[in-house]
Structure formats: structure tokens, C-alpha cells
Amino acid sequence: MRDILVTLLVFGGLPFIFKRPYIGVLMWVWISVMNPHTQGWGFATTFPFAALIGAVTIASLLFTKEFKNLPLTPITWVLIFFVLWMNVTTVFALYPTEAYLQWNKVMKIMLMTFVTFMLIKTKQQVQLLIWVIVISLGYYGVKGGIFTIKGGGTDRVWGPENTFIGGNNEIALALIMTIPLMHYLQSIVQKSWARHAFTVAMLLCAVAALGSYSRGALLAIAAMGMFLWLKSQHKLGLALLGIMAIPPLLAFMPEEWTQRMDTINTYEEDESVQGRFNAWWMAFNLAKDRPLTGGGFEVTMPELFYRYAPDPLDIHAAHSIYFQVLGEHGFVGLGLYLLLGLLTWRAGSWIVRNTAKRDGYKWAHSLATMIQVSLIGFYVGGAFLSLLYFDVPYYLMAAMVAIRVLVEKGLREEGGKVVEKATDQSVRTPQFGQVASSNQQFFVQNPGSNSMSVGKS
Known part of the structure; x- marks a missing residue:
């Protein structure tokens, strides 16, 4: 039944993509993030839904008469250079055959990421993108939270098999990233029952993340919660909510969970942690030997551990987005990724600054803040996971760029006041192939006042 349902939804949605190509992006995100076909047991589990949706979306993008452009912001340019650099490192990969297989997967993700940049342009489309991400990951959060409560937290929560989020650590990080996005959607829904439903969903996602027994997830929750508190305008209320919710959640978890979390303080004795350190040293030593290109995709090989790792017999994946990019793409790749x-x-900070106390852009202010909170969770939790190519952070980057473009365009048209010089992320929305200047000055007038401020575009 599930196989038939997913198939009907996909094939039923294909005709709409030709009329509105952005629907193809939303369907792609749904299939690639949620992987709903993996929840069935029949033919749909191996059917290439993503390839079909991607092909139809690209075809509609080429033939549609709608305005389409790639917003050439600094974020876009660095992502382009990062993708090009991954192609360079593949040419010089130490294991060409294995590298090509991974290159093929990653380039498909990056291609659709650029398609997302081009087609997600309006406020409605940005919000729909967030809705799809939340529904796709929230499904596993609600399901995993209920599973944890029913079992008393004795069994671990896992994600869908053979996906980016299949492991217990991976699904935990994905759910942590989802909570701030849920909070944003909660702020824009009108019905009180919907707001209460989001509260329950966020709590269940938190319970599911704890039920994964992921130590990295616990650190990510702590970092994300601290940043959310710092950014919140209701610090006292948020602190009281944390005091009321966190202790019961921790107390609910069994002794086995507490013992595993306690190993954070005794990492020197934990074999899993020491194995990660060993993989990090391997990646660092490999990058020192090949500082420009690294080893290319797929460097978790016995020969490389024998040559570069302190313990050549302890072979692990990088278990860190930072050491993963360092080992596979060298110091140049690491620099581009960090940039x-x-x-x-900085794009998010610009949005927050320039939309503060503007009722018309309250949605942009709130969403940019929650995307920042979500990415804090990813960058902290990702320090312990090999999720460099996980697609959700790239979709959030696309959403941030779209919000930035909309806000700047709106402020110019309305004569709004820019809070400070926007030298870091100012963009125009040029036609595809036209480079946006970063030095052109513009002046905007604050309605109802005589003040004038200067910025750059």
C-alpha cells in the first residue's frame, strides 16, 4: 500500500512540475530527504524516483518561460568554486574507481542544489521548502519519539536504511536541525491546535534525538539551545521552559543512556572516540602529504590508514565534516567549505539586522534566525559525523540566499533604511550569467524620517 501511495504521489505530481518548476524542487527535497519509498516493502524501494523527478525538473527549467536566474551572491560563487574543486580532486583521486562512484552521487546533489537556488525565489516558495524539510524529517522525529517513550528509552532510534540519516547519530543530528525550523513554522500558523501540535512534535523530536544514544547529538542540542537563548527576545520564558522540560526528559532516559553520555567526560577510555581521533589524524596527515587536492573521494582505505594513521589497524570513516573535507579535498577544500x-x-546576520522591528519582514527575521540556529546544530554535531554531503544544509543555504535577495529588493523598492553597510552579502538579482557588482553604492530613505543611509551592492 505504501509503495502504491508513493508512486501515485510522484507520478501524479510530475505534470505540475512542467507548469510550476519549483514544485519539482519540493518533490526532489521530499524524496531525497525523507526517502518515503524506503518505508515500503515492494517495488518502490528500488525505483529511481529521485532521478525521474530530477530529470523532469531540469527539463521544465530549460523550457519554461518563467523568469529564472542563479542569484550570484558570494555564497553562490563559493559553492560553485567548491563544486569545481571537488571535480579537480576527483581527477587526482588516489582511488579513481571508488571516487567516481561517490562523485556521481555528490554531483547529482549539487546539481539539484543549484536548481534550488534558481527556482526557490518567493516568500511562499521559501516557506514551502521549509515545510517540506520539516515534514520529511519530522515524520521520523515524531515516530522515533513515540518509539522511545513506549520502550522507555531502552532501544535506540535509527533512521531509514541506506540513506544519509540511516544511522542513529545521523538521524539524531537531522532531527536536532529540524526543531528550530519547526519553531519557525509554529510562529506562522494561525490555528491554535496547529501551534500545540508543533510543540508536541518538537518535544518528540528531542526525545527521539536522545533516544538515538548519540553523544554528538547531545552536544549539538546544548550548543543550539544556548544560541537560541542568546538570540531570543524572550530569554526568561525560554529559560523557564528549558528548566521545566529538560530535567524530566533526562530523568526519563534509562541508566544505559546515562552511562553512555557520561563517556563524554572519559573519552580517553572510549574505543569509539579514540577510533575517531585515529581517523582524524589519518585525514590530517594525508592532507599534509597532499595539501592541495587531498586524496579525493573515498579515502577510508586500509592502505591509507597503514601509511597515515597512528593506529593502522583501527579503520574508521572520518566521522567529522571538517576532517572529511580535509582528507578528501585538501586544505583548499576545507577553506572553501568553511568560507x-x-x-x-553573515547573510543570516544581515537579514536579522535589516529586518529588526519591521513588521513586513518579521517572517524573514524569524526564519533567518532559525536557519542560523539549525546550522549551529549541524556544524557542532557535524564535527563528529561524516555528513559533508548531507543535502539539507545546502537547501538551507539556498533558502538563506533567497531570503536575502527578497529583503534587499523589498527595502530598495519601499525606500527602507538599511541598518548598516551591507558590504559582505549585498546582491543584485542579475540574469543568469550576469555577475553582481559588490562595489556599487546605493542610498535608501527611511519612510517617515529625513535620515539617509548608505550601503553597497
Whole structure:
């Protein structure tokens, strides 16, 4: 039944993609993030739904008469250079055959990421993208939370098999990233029952993350919660909510969970942690030997551990987005990836600054903040997981770029006041192939006042 339902939804949605190509992006995100076909047991589990949706979306993008462009912001340019650099490192990969297989997967993700940049342009489309991400991951959060409560937390929560989020650590991080996005959607729904439903869903996602027994997830929750508190305008209320909710959740978990979390303080004695350190040293030593290109995709090989790792017999994946990019794409790749994260953060900060106390852009202010909170969770939790190519952070980058473009365009048209010089992320929305200047000055007038401020675009 599930196989038939997924098949009907996909094939029933294909005709709408030709009329509105952005629907193809939403369907792609749903299939690639949620992987609903893995919840069945028949033919749908192996049917190439993602390839079909991707092909139809790209075809509609090429033939549609709608305005389409790639917003050439600093974020976009760095992502382009990062993708190009991954192609360079593949040419010089130590294991060409294995590298090509991974390259093929990653390039499909990056291609659809750029399609997302091009097609998600309006407020409604950005919000629909967030809805799809939340529904796709929230399904596992609600399901996993109920599973944890019913079992008393004795069994671990796992994600869908053979996906980015199949492991217990991976699904935990994905659910942590989802909670801030749920909080944003909760703030825009009108019905009180919907707001209460989101509260329950967020709590269940938190319970599911704890039920995964992931130590990295616990650290990510702590970092994300602290940042959310710092950014919140209701610090006292948020602190009281944390005091009321966190102790009962921790007390609910069994002794086995507490013992595993306690190993954070005794990491020197934990074999799993020491194995990760061993993999990190291997990646670092490999990058020192090949500083520009690294080893290319797929460097978790016995020969490389024998040559570069302190313990050549303890073979692990990188278990860190930072050491993963370092080992596979060298110091250049690491620099581009860190710069990509920094620019995304600064774009969010620009949005928050320039939409503060503007009722018309309250949605942008709130969403940019929650995306920042979500990415904090990812960048902290990702320090302990091999999720460099997990697609959700890239979709959030696309959403951040779209919000930035909408806010800047709206402020110019309305004569709104820009809070400070926007030298870091100012963008125009040029036609595809046209480079946006970063030095052109513009002046905007604050309605109802005589003040004038200067910025750059």
C-alpha cells in the first residue's frame, strides 16, 4: 500500500512540475530527504524516483518561460568554486574507481542544489521548502519519539536504511536541525491546535534525538539551545521552559543512556572516540602529504590508514565534516567549505539586522534566525559525523540566499533604511550569467524620517 501511495504521489505530481518548476524542487527535497519509498516493502524501494523527478525538473527549467536566474551572491560563487574543486580532486583521486562512484552521487546533489537556488525565489516558495524539510524529517522525529517513550528509552532510534540519516547519530543530528525550523513554522500558523501540535512534535523530536544514544547529538542540542537563548527576545520564558522540560526528559532516559553520555567526560577510555581521533589524524596527515587536492573521494582505505594513521589497524570513516573535507579535498577544500559556512552565517546576520522591528519582514527575521540556529546544530554535531554531503544544509543555504535577495529588493523598492553597510552579502538579482557588482553604492530613505543611509551592492 505504501509503495502504491508513493508512486501515485510522484507520478501524479510530475505534470505540475512542467507548469510550476519549483514544485519539482519540493518533490526532489521530499524524496531525497525523507526517502518515503524506503518505508515500503515492494517495488518502490528500488525505483529511481529521485532521478525521474530530477530529470523532469531540469527539463521544465530549460523550457519554461518563467523568469529564472542563479542569484550570484558570494555564497553562490563559493559553492560553485567548491563544486569545481571537488571535480579537480576527483581527477587526482588516489582511488579513481571508488571516487567516481561517490562523485556521481555528490554531483547529482549539487546539481539539484543549484536548481534550488534558481527556482526557490518567493516568500511562499521559501516557506514551502521549509515545510517540506520539516515534514520529511519530522515524520521520523515524531515516530522515533513515540518509539522511545513506549520502550522507555531502552532501544535506540535509527533512521531509514541506506540513506544519509540511516544511522542513529545521523538521524539524531537531522532531527536536532529540524526543531528550530519547526519553531519557525509554529510562529506562522494561525490555528491554535496547529501551534500545540508543533510543540508536541518538537518535544518528540528531542526525545527521539536522545533516544538515538548519540553523544554528538547531545552536544549539538546544548550548543543550539544556548544560541537560541542568546538570540531570543524572550530569554526568561525560554529559560523557564528549558528548566521545566529538560530535567524530566533526562530523568526519563534509562541508566544505559546515562552511562553512555557520561563517556563524554572519559573519552580517553572510549574505543569509539579514540577510533575517531585515529581517523582524524589519518585525514590530517594525508592532507599534509597532499595539501592541495587531498586524496579525493573515498579515502577510508586500509592502505591509507597503514601509511597515515597512528593506529593502522583501527579503520574508521572520518566521522567529522571538517576532517572529511580535509582528507578528501585538501586544505583548499576545507577553506572553501568553511568560507561557505561563514558567508551563510553573515547573510543570516544581515537579514536579522535589516529586518529588526519591521513588521513586513518579521517572517524573514524569524526564519533567518532559525536557519542560523539549525546550522549551529549541524556544524557542532557535524564535527563528529561524516555528513559533508548531507543535502539539507545546502537547501538551507539556498533558502538563506533567497531570503536575502527578497529583503534587499523589498527595502530598495519601499525606500527602507538599511541598518548598516551591507558590504559582505549585498546582491543584485542579475540574469543568469550576469555577475553582481559588490562595489556599487546605493542610498535608501527611511519612510517617515529625513535620515539617509548608505550601503553597497
